[in-house]
Amino acid sequence: MSNRGYHYEQAFEDYLQGRRISYVPISQVRKAQFADVKIKSFDYIIYPNHKTPILADLKGRKFSCRAFQQNRSGPSWLPREDVEDLKKWEGIFGAGHLAMFVFAYWLHDSPSRLDHPQIHCHEERNYAFVAAELEPYLLHMKRRSPSWKTVYVPSKRFAVFARPFGSFIRR
Secondary structure (H helix, E strand, O other), X not given: OOOOOOHHHHHHHHHHHHOOOEEEEOOHHHHHHOOOOOOOOOOEEEEOOOOOOXXXXXXXXXXXXXXXXXXXXXXXXXXXXXXXXXXXXXXXXXXXXXXXXXXXXXXXXXXXOOOOOOEEEEOOEEEEEEEEEHHHHHHHOEEEEOOOOEEEOOHHHHHHHOEEXXXXXXX
């Protein structure tokens, strides 16, 4: 596991390792190599067995366990720049790579361990990893805050195309 202080990243890497999924965290060293390029880096290249490599930008969000259990969509907001930059990375890597945002929802009000196929427990916290491919996100995003330069996808629309991250890595 990389030395990452961010609990969302630690939980996600633990999830990938537990499923024996190969991945490369994009480290600060790699980001420094692109210092002259005005493009924000994504977080991981993930190599699911026998599937298309994934360019994943991880977004940690708190979410209610009750809302998750009621199949409600978690927060989908992002800085607009992250969407634009992931689109640039997709162009750099070219065909044969799938760009997506992985929302790591920390179910902050959940019991210590939940028995649910979509929940991953790491260090006594429960997480749900939900993926949104870049193209549908771009198609359906709306402006959230002009001053903060953020976008989001309305909950009902997000629920149509976002799906558990596990569905992207299963054979």
